[in-house]
Amino acid sequence: xxxxxxxxxxxxxxxxxxxxxxxxxxxxxxxxxxxxxxxxxxxxxxxxxxxxxxxxxxxxxxxxxxxxxxxxxxxxxxxxxxxxxxxxxxxxxxxxxxxxxxxxxx
Numbered sequence: 757x758x759x760x761x762x763x764x765x766x767x768x769x770x771x772x773x774x775x776x777x778x779x780x781x782x783x784x785x786x787x788x789x790x791x792x793x794x795x796x797x798x799x800x801x802x803x804x805x806x807x808x809x810x811x812x813x814x815x816x817x818x819x820x821x822x823x824x825x826x827x828x829x830x831x832x833x834x835x836x837x838x839x840x841x842x843x844x845x846x847x848x849x850x851x852x853x854x855x856x857x858x859x860x861x862x
Contacts, residue, residue: 775803779839812852820853827857 808814
């Protein structure tokens, strides 16, 4: 787990911890309580990718920098995740990633 890495600065560890708590509350529906199961979520601007031409390409590049060189490294993949609200978005992202690494298997 990234929080347990040796040499991680206290500031970085705190930011990771805050993000972890935020994402858990979001997933559990407890970010804005009380609510009736419907809530408008304000995503912090530092988490948004705002400058892009192709949204899928931008998401993959941001989440997996150096993907072509590192996709065989399990640690590289296990330390990252893309969350999406609908399965069609995940399908688009998976198709894009597979198109990038398609010819690299030997």
